[in-house]
Amino acid sequence: MLNNELELVYESVEESGAYESVIQAIDPEWIEESLLATGKASVRNRRLPAQQAIWLVIWMGLIRNKSIKEVCSSMDIALQPSPKNEWSRVAPSVLTDCRRRLSDSPMSYLFKTTLEAWKTKALGTTSDIGLHVLAVDGTTFRCQDSPENAEEFGFISKTHKPYPQLRLVSLMSVETRLMLGAAFDACHIGEISLARRLLADTPDNSLTLFDRCYFSADLFTQWQSAGDERHWLTPIKNKMRYEVVEEFAANDFLIDMPTSPQARKQNPNLPEKWRARFIAYQEPKGEIKGFITSLIDPGKYPLESILNIYWQRWEIEEGFGELKQTQLQNKVTLRSRFVEGVKQELWGVLIAYNLIRLEMADIAEEANVEPTRISFTAAISLIDTQLRWLALSPDGKLPAKLKQMRADIKHFILPPKRKHRTFPRSVLYIPSRYPLRYKS
Numbered sequence: 001m002l003n004n005e006l007e008l009v010y011e012s013v014e015e016s017g018a019y020e021s022v023i024q025a026i027d028p029e030w031i032e033e034s035l036l037a038t039g040k041a042s043v044r045n046r047r048l049p050a051q052q053a054i055w056l057v058i059w060m061g062l063i064r065n066k067s068i069k070e071v072c073s074s075m076d077i078a079l080q081p082s083p084k085n086e087w088s089r090v091a092p093s094v095l096t097d098c099r100r101r102l103s104d105s106p107m108s109y110l111f112k113t114t115l116e117a118w119k120t121k122a123l124g125t126t127s128d129i130g131l132h133v134l135a136v137d138g139t140t141f142r143c144q145d146s147p148e149n150a151e152e153f154g155f156i157s158k159t160h161k162p163y164p165q166l167r168l169v170s171l172m173s174v175e176t177r178l179m180l181g182a183a184f185d186a187c188h189i190g191e192i193s194l195a196r197r198l199l200a201d202t203p204d205n206s207l208t209l210f211d212r213c214y215f216s217a218d219l220f221t222q223w224q225s226a227g228d229e230r231h232w233l234t235p236i237k238n239k240m241r242y243e244v245v246e247e248f249a250a251n252d253f254l255i256d257m258p259t260s261p262q263a264r265k266q267n268p269n270l271p272e273k274w275r276a277r278f279i280a281y282q283e284p285k286g287e288i289k290g291f292i293t294s295l296i297d298p299g300k301y302p303l304e305s306i307l308n309i310y311w312q313r314w315e316i317e318e319g320f321g322e323l324k325q326t327q328l329q330n331k332v333t334l335r336s337r338f339v340e341g342v343k344q345e346l347w348g349v350l351i352a353y354n355l356i357r358l359e360m361a362d363i364a365e366e367a368n369v370e371p372t373r374i375s376f377t378a379a380i381s382l383i384d385t386q387l388r389w390l391a392l393s394p395d396g397k398l399p400a401k402l403k404q405m406r407a408d409i410k411h412f413i414l415p416p417k418r419k420h421r422t423f424p425r426s427v428l429y430i431p432s433r434y435p436l437r438y439k440s
Contacts, residue, residue, distance in 0.1 A: 034109040048098040061352030107347035124175035132206040135316040138169040138191040142333040152339045169194035174315040176371045199226045209313040210234040233293040248298040251280040322376045378412035
């Protein structure tokens, strides 16, 4: 059983004092707490109890090249029914039933519990303006084409319906790329609505970078008032209406903006005008001509620092790329055919992603480099090997092997990034592989 193996590994590591496995980043007590808090703890002695089902969901997010049944068997997660049937495999019906009983609420609870414990390491150090820099952005995931998923999540295209899709909006630290919060729902739910669900996950003394599609008086005023020193920054829109209240310097203004009637209808507590700082480039960077922000003190937050800090928002795009392309191996269609299984699986994928990034932060600290300079591909290979050795190698040499692997991964340190790009970032156009037919 995996818990027993983890205890044996922990004891051997304690004796050697050489290495702390990445798997120990998740305390078994957190799993028990998540099950008790959501009323999903196993009462009967089942072949696959709820505690092991949670591990199974997390491993599903890490080991993408195996089926769910193979993951369960290779990691020896299920309890054995009797000594005579010691090496029996778990039937697919057992896996489906245990995941349906588990639902998605314990995984959501565990995701938030792990973040609370890892918050200090996840945030990293503050920027040169004394704030932790975060980013918010969204992406989509495809679901299996089942009637349940189609009814729950819907389709982005009203005419062409290949797969149901769900929309995810996450809050990420730009220094470590750990996800500090996540909200997902059906694809017809907008990104601004999902971003509001991240208000409770946003730490104090932070600056959150938004894309221009999140421009919303309601969202930004709530974001700013949700805690102490919770600031935001977003690019300006071409047709933005404003009135200059004060001019701090050239291209640096304090402005008032009118609140739209539609926004006030949805939230009557919004004022007729809301205030922000407007800064602009002398020479626009592609389509981005400037920003508005809640950092209204020009003495505390200099103009040049704010103009340069926005480009760190691309770290969340890199994070989504790591998750979808490397961790999920470009298989963006989730495995589950039932609704709660889809949500459960996605929480497991996000927990697994944070486990990888946490290990990368530890390696970067030892190597004295930034966490974003550690190869994600090398890190996920390290963790995958850890999992296989935990299941197959009971000997006391395991800590030494893992320590050697972690030392070797320092050779996969990436070169420093260019701070200033020659050309602005743009979305790559990918032509369709199929012919298109248009109505005449």
